Amino acid sequence: xxxxxxxxxxxxxxxxxxxxxxxxxxxxxxxxxxxxxxxxxxxxxxxxxxxxxxxxxxxxxxxxxxxxxxxxxxxxxxxxxxxxxxxxxxxxxxxxxxxxxxxxxxxxxxxxxxxxxxxxxxxxxxxxxxxxxxxxxxxxxxxxxxxxxxxxxxxxxxxxxxxxxxxxxxxxxxxxxxxxxxxxxxxxxxxxxxxxxxxxxxxxxxxxxxxxxxxxxxxxxxxxxxxxxxxxxxxxxxxxxxxxxxxxxxxxxxxxxxxxxxxxxxxxxxxxxxxxxxxxxxxxxxxxxxxxxxxxxxxxxxxxxxxxxxxxxxxxxxxxxxxxxxxxxxxxxxxxxxxxxxxxxxxxx
Ligand SMILES: Nc1ncnc2c1ncn2[C@@H]1O[C@H](COP(=O)(O)OP(=O)(O)OP(=O)(O)O)[C@@H](O)[C@H]1O
Ligand SMILES: [Mg+2]
Numbered sequence: 001x002x003x004x005x006x007x008x009x010x011x012x013x014x015x016x017x018x019x020x021x022x023x024x025x026x027x028x029x030x031x032x033x034x035x036x037x038x039x040x041x042x043x044x045x046x047x048x049x050x051x052x053x054x055x056x057x058x059x060x061x062x063x064x065x066x067x068x069x070x071x072x073x074x075x076x077x078x079x080x081x082x083x084x085x086x087x088x089x090x091x092x093x094x095x096x097x098x099x100x101x102x103x104x105x106x107x108x109x110x111x112x113x114x115x116x117x118x119x120x121x122x123x124x125x126x127x128x129x130x131x132x133x134x135x136x137x138x139x140x141x142x143x144x145x146x147x148x149x150x151x152x153x154x155x156x157x158x159x160x161x162x163x164x165x166x167x168x169x170x171x172x173x174x175x176x177x178x179x180x181x182x183x184x185x186x187x188x189x190x191x192x193x194x195x196x197x198x199x200x201x202x203x204x205x206x207x208x209x210x211x212x213x214x215x216x217x218x219x220x221x222x223x224x225x226x227x228x229x230x231x232x233x234x235x236x237x238x239x240x241x242x243x244x245x246x247x248x249x250x251x252x253x254x255x256x257x258x259x260x261x262x263x264x265x266x267x268x269x270x271x272x273x274x275x276x277x278x279x280x281x282x283x284x285x286x287x288x289x290x291x292x293x294x295x296x297x298x299x300x301x302x303x304x305x306x307x308x309x310x311x312x313x314x315x316x317x318x319x320x321x322x323x324x325x326x327x328x329x330x331x332x333x334x335x336x337x338x339x340x341x342x343x344x345x346x347x348x349x
Pocket of ligand 1: 067068075346
Protein backbone atom coordinates (compact mmCIF):
# COMPACT_ATOMS: atom_id res chain seq x y z
CA UNK A 1 0.00 0.00 0.00
CA UNK A 2 2.75 2.46 0.91
CA UNK A 3 4.44 1.53 -2.35
CA UNK A 4 1.29 2.39 -4.24
CA UNK A 5 0.92 5.67 -2.38
CA UNK A 6 4.51 6.58 -3.11
CA UNK A 7 3.92 5.97 -6.76
CA UNK A 8 0.84 8.18 -6.78
CA UNK A 9 2.50 11.08 -5.02
CA UNK A 10 4.33 13.10 -7.63
CA UNK A 11 7.33 14.65 -6.01
CA UNK A 12 8.85 17.64 -7.67
CA UNK A 13 12.62 17.52 -7.64
CA UNK A 14 15.10 19.56 -9.55
CA UNK A 15 18.70 18.95 -10.39
CA UNK A 16 21.56 20.88 -11.83
CA UNK A 17 22.76 19.34 -15.03
CA UNK A 18 26.48 18.56 -14.80
CA UNK A 19 27.35 21.13 -17.45
CA UNK A 20 25.60 23.86 -15.57
CA UNK A 21 26.64 22.81 -12.12
CA UNK A 22 29.78 24.92 -12.33
CA UNK A 23 27.65 28.01 -12.81
CA UNK A 24 25.25 27.19 -10.01
CA UNK A 25 22.50 29.74 -10.30
CA UNK A 26 19.00 29.30 -8.90
CA UNK A 27 17.70 29.61 -12.46
CA UNK A 28 19.99 26.93 -13.85
CA UNK A 29 17.74 24.04 -12.92
CA UNK A 30 16.40 21.26 -15.08
CA UNK A 31 14.15 18.44 -13.95
CA UNK A 32 15.99 15.11 -13.58
CA UNK A 33 15.31 12.77 -16.42
CA UNK A 34 14.06 9.26 -15.76
CA UNK A 35 15.80 6.83 -18.06
CA UNK A 36 13.65 4.38 -19.94
CA UNK A 37 16.34 2.88 -22.12
CA UNK A 38 20.01 2.03 -22.10
CA UNK A 39 21.70 -0.61 -19.98
CA UNK A 40 19.30 -2.24 -17.55
CA UNK A 41 20.75 -2.41 -14.05
CA UNK A 42 17.87 -3.82 -12.04
CA UNK A 43 15.03 -2.29 -10.07
CA UNK A 44 14.71 0.50 -7.53
CA UNK A 45 13.09 0.24 -4.10
CA UNK A 46 9.65 0.65 -5.71
CA UNK A 47 10.26 -2.15 -8.16
CA UNK A 48 10.68 0.16 -11.15
CA UNK A 49 13.33 -0.71 -13.73
CA UNK A 50 16.51 1.38 -13.51
CA UNK A 51 18.47 2.04 -16.67
CA UNK A 52 21.85 3.57 -17.20
CA UNK A 53 22.29 5.56 -20.36
CA UNK A 54 25.78 7.09 -20.62
CA UNK A 55 24.90 9.18 -23.68
CA UNK A 56 22.34 11.18 -21.72
CA UNK A 57 24.77 12.00 -18.91
CA UNK A 58 27.00 15.10 -18.89
CA UNK A 59 29.98 12.76 -18.61
CA UNK A 60 29.90 9.21 -19.95
CA UNK A 61 32.61 7.94 -17.63
CA UNK A 62 31.73 6.01 -14.52
CA UNK A 63 32.96 4.26 -11.40
CA UNK A 64 32.05 0.90 -9.87
CA UNK A 65 33.12 0.70 -6.26
CA UNK A 66 32.75 -2.07 -3.72
CA UNK A 67 34.87 -4.12 -1.33
CA UNK A 68 36.61 -7.33 -2.34
CA UNK A 69 34.10 -9.93 -3.47
CA UNK A 70 31.17 -7.51 -3.49
CA UNK A 71 30.35 -8.17 -7.14
CA UNK A 72 32.17 -5.38 -9.00
CA UNK A 73 33.45 -7.51 -11.86
CA UNK A 74 30.14 -9.33 -12.23
CA UNK A 75 28.39 -5.98 -12.59
CA UNK A 76 31.04 -4.82 -15.06
CA UNK A 77 30.50 -7.96 -17.15
CA UNK A 78 26.76 -7.39 -17.03
CA UNK A 79 27.32 -3.87 -18.41
CA UNK A 80 29.58 -5.24 -21.15
CA UNK A 81 26.77 -7.61 -22.19
CA UNK A 82 24.10 -4.92 -21.98
CA UNK A 83 26.27 -2.55 -24.02
CA UNK A 84 26.84 -5.28 -26.58
CA UNK A 85 23.08 -5.60 -27.07
CA UNK A 86 22.99 -1.87 -27.77
CA UNK A 87 25.65 -2.35 -30.47
CA UNK A 88 28.40 -0.83 -28.28
CA UNK A 89 31.83 -2.46 -28.55
CA UNK A 90 34.04 -2.74 -25.50
CA UNK A 91 37.51 -3.30 -24.16
CA UNK A 92 38.25 -4.69 -20.78
CA UNK A 93 41.64 -4.15 -19.19
CA UNK A 94 41.90 -6.91 -16.65
CA UNK A 95 45.11 -7.28 -14.64
CA UNK A 96 43.84 -10.43 -12.86
CA UNK A 97 43.32 -12.38 -16.05
CA UNK A 98 39.86 -13.49 -14.93
CA UNK A 99 38.55 -16.28 -17.09
CA UNK A 100 35.07 -14.83 -16.62
CA UNK A 101 36.05 -11.77 -18.64
CA UNK A 102 38.00 -13.63 -21.31
CA UNK A 103 35.13 -15.98 -22.06
CA UNK A 104 32.93 -13.04 -23.06
CA UNK A 105 35.36 -12.06 -25.81
CA UNK A 106 36.38 -13.69 -29.06
CA UNK A 107 39.58 -11.61 -29.05
CA UNK A 108 41.87 -11.79 -26.03
CA UNK A 109 45.30 -10.10 -26.03
CA UNK A 110 47.84 -11.16 -23.44
CA UNK A 111 49.98 -8.05 -23.08
CA UNK A 112 53.59 -8.99 -22.65
CA UNK A 113 53.20 -11.78 -25.19
CA UNK A 114 50.90 -10.07 -27.71
CA UNK A 115 52.09 -6.60 -28.70
CA UNK A 116 50.47 -3.35 -29.74
CA UNK A 117 51.90 -0.36 -31.56
CA UNK A 118 52.20 2.38 -28.95
CA UNK A 119 54.24 4.74 -31.11
CA UNK A 120 51.45 5.34 -33.59
CA UNK A 121 49.47 7.96 -31.68
CA UNK A 122 46.67 9.44 -33.81
CA UNK A 123 44.96 12.46 -32.29
CA UNK A 124 48.04 13.47 -30.28
CA UNK A 125 50.86 15.89 -31.01
CA UNK A 126 54.08 13.97 -30.32
CA UNK A 127 55.18 16.60 -27.81
CA UNK A 128 51.87 16.41 -25.97
CA UNK A 129 51.85 12.61 -25.87
CA UNK A 130 55.45 12.32 -24.67
CA UNK A 131 54.93 14.95 -22.03
CA UNK A 132 51.74 13.33 -20.66
CA UNK A 133 53.22 9.86 -20.79
CA UNK A 134 56.40 10.99 -18.99
CA UNK A 135 54.28 12.61 -16.30
CA UNK A 136 52.39 9.39 -15.53
CA UNK A 137 55.40 7.09 -15.96
CA UNK A 138 57.16 9.15 -13.32
CA UNK A 139 54.31 8.39 -10.93
CA UNK A 140 53.74 4.76 -11.87
CA UNK A 141 57.45 3.92 -11.45
CA UNK A 142 58.02 6.29 -8.53
CA UNK A 143 61.00 8.02 -10.17
CA UNK A 144 60.44 11.63 -9.27
CA UNK A 145 62.53 14.21 -11.10
CA UNK A 146 62.97 12.14 -14.25
CA UNK A 147 60.00 13.56 -16.09
CA UNK A 148 61.74 16.10 -18.30
CA UNK A 149 64.54 13.80 -19.42
CA UNK A 150 62.02 11.06 -20.04
CA UNK A 151 59.83 13.43 -22.04
CA UNK A 152 62.71 14.21 -24.38
CA UNK A 153 63.61 10.56 -24.89
CA UNK A 154 60.00 9.55 -25.48
CA UNK A 155 59.62 12.37 -27.98
CA UNK A 156 62.61 11.00 -29.90
CA UNK A 157 61.06 7.53 -29.83
CA UNK A 158 57.80 8.88 -31.24
CA UNK A 159 59.51 10.91 -33.94
CA UNK A 160 61.63 7.95 -35.02
CA UNK A 161 58.84 5.41 -34.61
CA UNK A 162 61.23 3.24 -32.61
CA UNK A 163 62.15 2.55 -29.00
CA UNK A 164 65.89 2.72 -29.79
CA UNK A 165 66.49 6.17 -28.14
CA UNK A 166 65.24 4.64 -24.89
CA UNK A 167 67.22 1.46 -25.43
CA UNK A 168 70.40 3.51 -25.95
CA UNK A 169 70.03 4.90 -22.43
CA UNK A 170 69.18 1.64 -20.78
CA UNK A 171 72.39 1.47 -18.76
CA UNK A 172 70.53 3.84 -16.38
CA UNK A 173 68.59 1.34 -14.18
CA UNK A 174 65.34 3.39 -14.07
CA UNK A 175 65.36 3.80 -17.84
CA UNK A 176 66.09 0.11 -18.28
CA UNK A 177 62.98 -0.86 -16.31
CA UNK A 178 60.82 1.38 -18.45
CA UNK A 179 62.48 0.29 -21.66
CA UNK A 180 62.11 -3.41 -20.78
CA UNK A 181 58.43 -2.93 -20.02
CA UNK A 182 57.74 -0.84 -23.13
CA UNK A 183 59.62 -3.33 -25.30
CA UNK A 184 57.26 -6.04 -24.03
CA UNK A 185 54.22 -3.99 -24.96
CA UNK A 186 55.29 -2.40 -28.23
CA UNK A 187 56.13 -3.73 -31.67
CA UNK A 188 56.30 -1.60 -34.82
CA UNK A 189 54.34 -4.10 -36.88
CA UNK A 190 51.71 -4.75 -34.16
CA UNK A 191 48.11 -3.51 -34.45
CA UNK A 192 47.59 0.22 -34.04
CA UNK A 193 44.92 1.75 -31.86
CA UNK A 194 42.77 2.35 -34.91
CA UNK A 195 42.65 -1.36 -35.57
CA UNK A 196 42.21 -2.27 -31.91
CA UNK A 197 39.37 0.21 -31.39
CA UNK A 198 37.43 -1.42 -34.21
CA UNK A 199 36.84 -4.59 -32.20
CA UNK A 200 35.87 -5.76 -28.74
CA UNK A 201 38.96 -6.98 -26.88
CA UNK A 202 39.83 -8.40 -23.50
CA UNK A 203 43.35 -7.19 -22.58
CA UNK A 204 44.96 -9.29 -19.95
CA UNK A 205 48.41 -9.98 -18.47
CA UNK A 206 50.71 -12.87 -17.66
CA UNK A 207 50.51 -14.00 -14.02
CA UNK A 208 53.99 -12.79 -13.11
CA UNK A 209 53.91 -9.29 -14.62
CA UNK A 210 54.63 -6.39 -12.26
CA UNK A 211 52.16 -3.78 -11.12
CA UNK A 212 54.18 -1.14 -12.99
CA UNK A 213 54.03 -3.12 -16.21
CA UNK A 214 50.27 -3.56 -15.93
CA UNK A 215 49.74 0.10 -15.10
CA UNK A 216 51.93 1.25 -17.97
CA UNK A 217 50.13 -0.97 -20.47
CA UNK A 218 46.71 0.14 -19.22
CA UNK A 219 47.79 3.78 -19.34
CA UNK A 220 49.04 3.44 -22.90
CA UNK A 221 45.84 1.77 -24.04
CA UNK A 222 43.73 4.52 -22.51
CA UNK A 223 45.91 7.32 -23.85
CA UNK A 224 45.92 5.82 -27.34
CA UNK A 225 42.15 5.44 -27.28
CA UNK A 226 41.74 8.98 -25.95
CA UNK A 227 43.68 10.40 -28.92
CA UNK A 228 42.04 8.11 -31.43
CA UNK A 229 38.54 9.05 -30.29
CA UNK A 230 39.49 12.71 -30.77
CA UNK A 231 40.27 12.03 -34.42
CA UNK A 232 36.67 10.81 -34.87
CA UNK A 233 35.31 14.17 -33.75
CA UNK A 234 32.87 15.02 -30.99
CA UNK A 235 30.16 12.49 -30.37
CA UNK A 236 27.41 12.39 -27.82
CA UNK A 237 26.49 8.85 -28.73
CA UNK A 238 27.63 5.95 -26.58
CA UNK A 239 29.81 4.01 -29.01
CA UNK A 240 32.55 2.31 -27.05
CA UNK A 241 33.05 1.21 -23.47
CA UNK A 242 36.22 0.41 -21.53
CA UNK A 243 36.15 -1.47 -18.24
CA UNK A 244 39.30 -0.73 -16.28
CA UNK A 245 39.90 -3.10 -13.36
CA UNK A 246 42.22 -2.02 -10.51
CA UNK A 247 41.56 1.55 -11.59
CA UNK A 248 43.15 3.07 -8.47
CA UNK A 249 46.59 2.42 -9.97
CA UNK A 250 45.81 5.00 -12.64
CA UNK A 251 44.04 7.45 -10.32
CA UNK A 252 45.98 10.61 -11.40
CA UNK A 253 45.48 9.85 -15.08
CA UNK A 254 41.77 9.15 -14.60
CA UNK A 255 41.28 12.52 -12.99
CA UNK A 256 42.79 14.13 -16.05
CA UNK A 257 40.80 11.90 -18.41
CA UNK A 258 37.44 12.49 -16.73
CA UNK A 259 38.06 16.23 -16.90
CA UNK A 260 39.19 16.32 -20.51
CA UNK A 261 37.15 13.70 -22.24
CA UNK A 262 33.53 14.56 -21.85
CA UNK A 263 32.06 14.18 -25.29
CA UNK A 264 34.04 11.70 -27.29
CA UNK A 265 31.50 8.93 -27.53
CA UNK A 266 33.12 6.49 -25.16
CA UNK A 267 32.84 5.56 -21.55
CA UNK A 268 35.62 4.45 -19.24
CA UNK A 269 34.29 2.55 -16.23
CA UNK A 270 36.81 2.57 -13.41
CA UNK A 271 36.45 -0.48 -11.15
CA UNK A 272 38.05 -0.35 -7.72
CA UNK A 273 37.85 -1.84 -4.26
CA UNK A 274 39.64 1.15 -2.77
CA UNK A 275 37.32 4.17 -2.87
CA UNK A 276 39.80 6.32 -0.95
CA UNK A 277 42.55 5.80 -3.52
CA UNK A 278 40.58 7.76 -6.10
CA UNK A 279 40.63 11.52 -5.83
CA UNK A 280 37.25 12.69 -4.39
CA UNK A 281 36.98 15.02 -7.39
CA UNK A 282 36.76 11.98 -9.65
CA UNK A 283 33.45 10.99 -8.02
CA UNK A 284 32.10 14.46 -8.76
CA UNK A 285 33.27 14.39 -12.36
CA UNK A 286 32.02 10.88 -13.14
CA UNK A 287 28.74 10.68 -15.03
CA UNK A 288 27.70 7.81 -12.81
CA UNK A 289 28.88 5.85 -9.81
CA UNK A 290 27.58 2.48 -8.67
CA UNK A 291 28.44 1.79 -5.03
CA UNK A 292 27.91 -1.82 -3.99
CA UNK A 293 26.96 -3.00 -0.52
CA UNK A 294 29.66 -3.50 2.09
CA UNK A 295 30.82 -3.19 5.69
CA UNK A 296 30.78 -0.11 7.87
CA UNK A 297 34.17 1.46 7.18
CA UNK A 298 33.57 1.22 3.44
CA UNK A 299 30.02 2.58 3.70
CA UNK A 300 31.38 5.46 5.81
CA UNK A 301 33.72 6.38 2.95
CA UNK A 302 30.86 6.29 0.42
CA UNK A 303 28.65 8.19 2.82
CA UNK A 304 31.17 11.01 3.06
CA UNK A 305 31.62 11.19 -0.69
CA UNK A 306 27.92 11.53 -1.42
CA UNK A 307 26.50 12.89 1.84
CA UNK A 308 24.22 9.87 2.09
CA UNK A 309 21.04 10.01 4.13
CA UNK A 310 20.49 7.38 6.85
CA UNK A 311 18.10 5.56 4.52
CA UNK A 312 20.60 5.46 1.64
CA UNK A 313 23.36 4.33 3.97
CA UNK A 314 21.19 1.53 5.33
CA UNK A 315 20.46 0.33 1.84
CA UNK A 316 24.08 -0.77 1.31
CA UNK A 317 25.32 -1.33 4.87
CA UNK A 318 26.01 -5.04 5.46
CA UNK A 319 23.45 -5.94 2.78
CA UNK A 320 23.57 -9.05 0.58
CA UNK A 321 25.21 -8.78 -2.83
CA UNK A 322 22.97 -7.03 -5.32
CA UNK A 323 22.04 -4.05 -3.14
CA UNK A 324 23.66 -0.90 -4.52
CA UNK A 325 23.35 2.84 -4.92
CA UNK A 326 23.41 4.54 -8.30
CA UNK A 327 24.59 8.15 -8.30
CA UNK A 328 24.03 9.93 -11.59
CA UNK A 329 25.42 13.33 -12.37
CA UNK A 330 22.48 15.71 -12.47
CA UNK A 331 20.29 13.52 -10.28
CA UNK A 332 19.78 15.09 -6.86
CA UNK A 333 19.79 11.83 -4.87
CA UNK A 334 21.32 8.38 -5.25
CA UNK A 335 18.90 5.70 -6.46
CA UNK A 336 18.52 2.63 -4.29
CA UNK A 337 19.10 -0.33 -6.53
CA UNK A 338 18.61 -4.06 -6.52
CA UNK A 339 20.86 -5.30 -9.27
CA UNK A 340 19.48 -7.92 -11.64
CA UNK A 341 22.48 -9.22 -13.47
CA UNK A 342 22.59 -11.49 -16.47
CA UNK A 343 23.48 -15.06 -15.78
CA UNK A 344 26.44 -15.05 -18.19
CA UNK A 345 27.98 -12.22 -16.14
CA UNK A 346 28.50 -14.46 -13.09
CA UNK A 347 31.85 -16.20 -12.66
CA UNK A 348 30.07 -19.48 -11.99
CA UNK A 349 28.10 -19.33 -15.28
N1 LIG B 1 24.44 -9.11 -7.78
C1 LIG B 1 24.86 -10.25 -7.24
N2 LIG B 1 24.01 -11.06 -6.56
C2 LIG B 1 24.44 -12.21 -6.01
N3 LIG B 1 25.70 -12.65 -6.08
C3 LIG B 1 26.60 -11.90 -6.71
C4 LIG B 1 26.24 -10.66 -7.32
N4 LIG B 1 27.34 -10.12 -7.89
C5 LIG B 1 28.33 -10.99 -7.66
N5 LIG B 1 27.91 -12.05 -6.96
C6 LIG B 1 28.74 -13.18 -6.54
O1 LIG B 1 29.77 -12.68 -5.71
C7 LIG B 1 31.01 -13.31 -5.98
C8 LIG B 1 32.08 -12.25 -6.22
O2 LIG B 1 31.76 -11.53 -7.37
P1 LIG B 1 32.86 -10.69 -8.16
O3 LIG B 1 34.00 -11.56 -8.56
O4 LIG B 1 32.13 -9.96 -9.23
O5 LIG B 1 33.32 -9.68 -7.03
P2 LIG B 1 34.46 -8.57 -7.09
O6 LIG B 1 33.97 -7.42 -6.31
O7 LIG B 1 34.85 -8.32 -8.49
O8 LIG B 1 35.63 -9.31 -6.30
P3 LIG B 1 37.22 -8.98 -6.32
O9 LIG B 1 37.40 -7.79 -5.45
O10 LIG B 1 37.80 -10.23 -5.74
O11 LIG B 1 37.61 -8.73 -7.73
C9 LIG B 1 30.79 -14.22 -7.16
O12 LIG B 1 30.76 -15.53 -6.71
C10 LIG B 1 29.45 -13.81 -7.72
O13 LIG B 1 28.72 -14.91 -8.19
MG1 LIG C 1 36.70 -8.45 -9.45
